[in-house]
Amino acid sequence: MSSSKGDVASKTPLRLGVAGLGTVGAGLAILLRDNADIITKRAGRPIEITAVAARDKTRDRGIDLSALTWHSNAVDLASDPNVDVVVELIGGSEGTARSLVEAALKAGKAVVTANKALLAVHGDSLARLSAANNAPLLFEAAVAGGIPAIKTVREGLAADRLLSIGGILNGTCNYILTAMRETGRDFSDVLAEAQELGYAEADPSTDVDGIDAAHKLTILASLAFGQPVEFDSVHVEGIRCIGALDLTFARTLGYRIKLLGLARQSERGVEARVAPCLVPEATPIAQVDGVFNAVIAEGTFVGRLMVEGRGAGAGPTASAVAADIIDIARGNTVPVWGTDVTTLKATQSRPASEWHGAFYLRLSVADRAGVIADITAILRDCGVSLSSMIQHPSAKQEQNVPLVLVTHPTDESAMQAARQRIAALDVVSAEPVLIRIENF
Known part of the structure; x- marks a missing residue:
């Protein structure tokens, strides 16, 4: 009754x-x-x-x-x-x-x-x-404010074996990158605007340096894989290095740039990183703009799914807190990481040098003969295969011009070695910008 x-x-x-x-x-x-x-x-x-x-x-x-x-x-x-x-x-x-x-x-x-x-x-x-x-x-x-990310992973996907977890986990960074893309302004200008609007703190380092997203990714990965993931094992990069020029080149190549937190499980351990990534502009994750967050999970049975919504703010966050309180009132509770603590053990981290993927590399180089040959020779020697290249024609007054290289999938260690050698060339006038490509 x-x-x-x-x-x-x-x-x-x-x-x-x-x-x-x-x-x-x-x-x-x-x-x-x-x-x-x-x-x-x-x-x-x-x-x-x-x-x-x-x-x-x-x-x-x-x-x-x-x-x-x-x-x-x-x-x-x-x-x-x-x-x-x-x-x-x-x-x-x-x-x-x-x-x-x-x-x-x-x-x-x-x-x-x-x-x-x-x-x-x-x-x-x-x-x-x-x-x-x-x-x-x-x-x-x-994690992710009003999006039911925790319940989705810990309860809704409890019967599946999850292979990867992550997404857009910080609304401040997503807002900044969206505004940079839409207006052509640089990072510092858009950050100041975000602070005025209340989207960024007076000290924005936790957000823009990727730490906030890394905290959330650590939690999601621990739930997804049923084992505590060490926060210190997460590779963390922020968005300070991203310029308006990168957003322009990304659009030319058919991509958008998002700060992503991604964790994958393999036989060699868990690969977990927070970093800016190029994602194909036709994919759902690329369409998540402004202060919105999105969480993507992939399982052996469920395939890939994405949930999207406001990741912060009094209303969405208070709603998520209240949902947990209602569960307690009804006695609907589960173990913290979705499994009995007696089964928990330390998760092995996969070395970053073993990661594999394609890369975007932006250089500022001297506008003279032989430069491209020197750079491609380094890529060849490091075992990195080039997929495409874009070079903007220089104006007469410019001594240096932007050059963008896109690689085929390669080992992280090989790409980092090539980056260091290229940065040491006297024809390269600024620190190279290296961004991973995630083809969802």
């Missing part, structure tokens, strides 16, 4: 202690208030915030929280008897966030977090704490 709406509402509420009342924390509070009726029905019981921890009690967050218990020390939420679930929205891999999550799990309390850095760096130890204390740890909001 199904329960009536009144019966559900009369059940004991699930009590939340929320640490961090920034845009996501405040957004969660507003979401739980505005959608209380539908959340109660879907959770099978009411969900309410009973305690919070935040620095400024007087700040206007768009909702009245004055009746709640306030803790000056967020770690105290773990021992608050009126808190059933701790929601950690502080951020960072160390400090208060880590101490709170560890304390809550040791106390046997369920934890919901949006903290990708914490999961990427300490996911293995937290998984073991979760299992030892029968305390669920859920983190849907840690």
